Amino acid sequence: MMSEPMTTRALIRVAALSALLSSCQPAARRTVAAPKARSEAPRRLSSAARLARGNQRLELSGYREAEADFRALLATPEATSARLGLGQVLVTTGRYAEAVSDLQKAVQFSRGSTGALGVLGYAYGVTGDRAKAQQVLQKLKKMAQSRYVSPADLAIVEFGLGNKDQGFARLEEAYQDHSGFLVTLRTEPLLDPWRSDPRFVDLLRRVKLSD
Numbered sequence: 001m002m003s004e005p006m007t008t009r010a011l012i013r014v015a016a017l018s019a020l021l022s023s024c025q026p027a028a029r030r031t032v033a034a035p036k037a038r039s040e041a042p043r044r045l046s047s048a049a050r051l052a053r054g055n056q057r058l059e060l061s062g063y064r065e066a067e068a069d070f071r072a073l074l075a076t077p078e079a080t081s082a083r084l085g086l087g088q089v090l091v092t093t094g095r096y097a098e099a100v101s102d103l104q105k106a107v108q109f110s111r112g113s114t115g116a117l118g119v120l121g122y123a124y125g126v127t128g129d130r131a132k133a134q135q136v137l138q139k140l141k142k143m144a145q146s147r148y149v150s151p152a153d154l155a156i157v158e159f160g161l162g163n164k165d166q167g168f169a170r171l172e173e174a175y176q177d178h179s180g181f182l183v184t185l186r187t188e189p190l191l192d193p194w195r196s197d198p199r200f201v202d203l204l205r206r207v208k209l210s211d
Contacts, residue, residue, distance in 0.1 A: 047076040054085050059187035063089050080109040084116050091119065092189045096127045114140060118153035122190055125160025133161050150174055152181035156190055168199045175203060182207045 045053065054069030067089045073082035083106040090099035103120040110116050121136030137157045143149050155170030174181055185191070186209040194200050 047073055047078045051078045051081055058085060063093050080106060087119055091123050099123045114149045114153045118156040121157030122160030133157060150179045150181050152179050185209055
């Protein structure tokens, strides 16, 4: 069992996936009870369900489709989470200037979400703005003095800075903390450059996410 709170991004993905499944259940019941209902117009997804679909597409490398889902949510109650997802898409596809802009908004509208800060720090790091990435890293460390901050959020910034050893050390701390981030470890696109590292392979094995 997890002894610490799930990270912001993990919570968003789990909650949104639940909404997606819930939105699909009525349609499934109609198919069983009344097969003729197949001619009905497709059921419109709720904002939460579309957010879940966007996150799922992001994890499966369907970046164009994920981006479309996230952009469609920018004027809905899911806008903050959508901006975080959109920022991840933009970082992963190398559109760094756009990514930083959206991630700054995600941090602002989420009132300093540690998950959003971690991804913003990563974006600063990979664009070469090491000073701002370090500022984010120090801010997360300061926040950790008064509240729970997943070591995974710190790891993301370290990886963005190119500090691979520190990144893996933080992931190991996340493992020891039973961080909720670990449920997305296998599909987190920001970690793709390090998947071949033996330490990553070993971590996947220990959290039982390896093939």
